[in-house]
Amino acid sequence: MAQDKKKEKVRRMMLSVLRQLRNVRKGGYAAMRHPKIKESATVFFTTESVATLKPEPTAVRYKVTRGPYATVTDSHLRFFEDLLGKDRLITDPDECESYNVDWVKMVRGCSRLVVKPKTTEEVSEILRYCNVNRLAVCPQGGNTGLVGGSVPVFDEIVLSTSLMNNIIEVDNISSTLVCQAGCILETLENHLAQSGMMMPLDLGAKGSCQIGGCVSTNAGGLRLLRYGNLHGNLLGLEAVKANGEIVNCLNTLKKDNTGYHLKHLFIGSEGTLGIVTKIAIQCPTLPKAVSVALLGVDSFEDLLKTYQLAQAELAEVLSSCEMIDRASMSVCTDNLGLKNPLVINNDGYEFYMLIETAGSETRHDEEKLNQFLEKAMEREIVKNGTIATEPTKIKISSFQNIWQLRERITEGVMRDGYVFKYDISVPLPNFYKTVHALREHLKDPRIKRIAGYGHIGDGNIHVQVSIPEYIDEIAHQVEPFIFEYVSKLKGSVSAEHGIGFKKTQFLHLSKDESAIKLMHELKQLMDPNRILNPYKVLPSL
Template sequence: MQRGPYNTISTTDIRFFDSLLGPNRLITDPDECESYNIDFPSTVRGASRCVLKPKSTEEVSAILKYCNTRRLAVVPQSGNTGLVGGSNPVFDEIVISMKSMNKILDTNELAGVLTCEAGCVLENLENHLTTVGLMMPLDLGAKGSCLIGGCVSTNAGGLRLLRYGNLHGNILGVEAVKANGDVVDALNTLKKNNTGYHLKHLFIGSEGTLGIVTKVVIQCPPLPKAVHLAFLGLASFDKVLKTYHLAKRELGEILSSCEMMDRLSIDVSINNLDMKNPLTSYENGHEFYMLIETSGSHLAHDEEKLSSFVEKAMNNDIIEDGTLTNETAKINNIWGLRERISEGVLRDGYVFKYDISLPFTSFYKVVEVLRDRLRDPRIIRISGYGHLGDGNIHVQVSIPEYYVDVAAQLEPFIFEYVSQCQGSISAEHGIGFKKTKYLHMSKTSSEIAMMYDLKKLMDPNGILNPYKVLMPVTTELQS
């Protein structure tokens, strides 16, 4: 990758940002910039020497207007919890951190609509909504640090997508700032508004390449009165699929999450993080595990349905063992086994993490194919887990340290395999920096051409999150 045709930040630029934000919201110290340059799994590193922390849309607008005129590249950054290098600089781009834009602006309890700034932490929004009987339609393992603006910009999926759908359906409106500093006010608060182009969709999932999301309007469902969780042990992936099929039939409208983990994935939480497996009937554990959650309005009714489902699954010899609970503490502990896998696997060493979607017939086969292909004694584990209900599996290949030859065996092979199976090379983390050269495996040439047209229209100087999503187009630096 070559650095694009952008100017280098100067002392004059620093003086402008200092006059706009003040010294407390301008970071130029190399040591302080380091955490913004490195991603969550420590797989990419940029060389930014300037981090800006705006507190308002007006400040974001002023920053982008100035940078566009000066031809200074910028990278918007939220919680920095992504896995594809989408929120980190590649070279010396200016980082625009959204963490200081964290105000909840309005909560309409009757309509179930929340309006907030892009820098609000997902878990804080969840806690706020709980006080008024509502909930976020989105739930992620990184909810304690990810920001809602970043979730919207990547169209994050998460644990509740099976029940509530993706953010394209739950975001009612956005406010975003274009590359030239113009503010697009599309803060619609209505569920139905069929008036012309749905401009919000340009920014949802565009990963900060078309504009920086500054405010969000979210449709929030009622907080369920009854939540139950089943943790199941199974002998094969075929029985995992049978269990999912049975759950959809038996649990119907109260089914809210359906997660699958293989034994090596659960071992990450148990061995690397010292967590406890609630199923101890098998000495060496089960080959597969499932988390099935229900959310409803009647405690006894939901408990009866879930118990009946588990009993039927055991009588039909589909599951080997299981435990049920509606106690909040136990639910949180069991969910922790699933949610902390991504954290725990980092303790193995270096991890190749792949977020992909596949048809059910190929869903787990990708893990088996990789195990057969990579018969290398240096590999610690090849494991898979994910959102079975929406076809999204997370594949992890962990090794003590980065090896070029292992990387060469994995890429582009895994993306070619996914493409051959009519899957998607990115299910919920976006394209970012790591997958730009593989975009054509999930998008047609006509789609990619239109994406370039939109990028050129909305960001003609290419200053917004360059090198991400689309491969850079070489242009001459204009004076």
């Protein structure tokens, strides 16, 4: 019996590693996370660095006080075993560790129990029991978040939706998809492609992130410029409240003007009001022609002019418009060994633009893209560029892939050491000012890189400050400076990653006191015992 348990533990460990390797090969964000298998971690990190990747507990680093919650006992475990069976519970400390640490190694909890339901009804039973017994719950999907929202702070029970991965229905006529919350975004994308459709959102973490987590954080991504955010694309959902009640708002109607749009309460609530279990989403038609252009420009002013020209010239076929500064590009070329096709004589440009077009006729789209580039070159706002029009050159697993120069920036900067990552939105004229302000403000020689990249089309910039390892002194130099600066620019402290654990104390910089008060009232109404994802989103009262 003991030998069988040991074999099962090794089997689960290897499955975890293979799952991570699969996600890495697909271009996802997930890094090797199992602390016992250091040699496998060389996919993203050197073997020597893996031992230092485990951060100190969140409660210690950020000085958090534990809430009035019960601790998991043997009687609690017996209930979950009876409900799910032993094979869908994880209690081994080593196996729990990957659920306790976020993938950027910023926060770390100490949960001793992971439960894996397969149905909405099982989620309902779990939450009903936890609510009665005052057991805190941390919902977790693909664990690709960047604000500490998907891992425990203390010993909350982790409710993993990874086994809730059924695609329920694809309607080719109405162009809709219904599925469970645990479906991987890339899996949905591939499934829809067989029916000539696509998902309206595209993330660098698509090989790992789950659609329920995307909805719960209102994930934006690379296609928001063209298709909008999830508030507009999600047609309906099913969710479970803290007391176990199932809220069924799952329909596929494009128009349903019957009372309160309750689905919007759960979109972006990060699991604090309820756990999303199923979603219905409208899916655009898969484009027949896709082109991508990588452009080099000398200044941010020229970059803005190029974006304005792209809006005017490309109009209906413009699907993405991304900005990458020199420092961000270098994490891909220097840290990952990717090739920058615009480098001449070992010299690049201060800024790069990645523009994608998607339409129905290749010749038409190519002509529009070429006309746009000719005008940009004539006006001398673009200095150099390259275009890929064949689908085989776009978003495939290759180091020569143009899109990987954008999608793998986060992976590349992780090799610098510890990274302070900020997801902010500011008015376009001020888009890059935060990076300049940080470079003026931060003079500590231990700082390796201050860089910015992001979605120029929707005003969302990702700012990264990398250092060899976490240093509390530098953390205090960065925060709250960056959030206060963004507030002065009339921006938002979170554009698409949410508030999670890391930004609760800065929510007031983007939300009026009256709005935060109403948010607390909604939380009290829907989760009076505050068992759902505690310490997240809302500041302490």
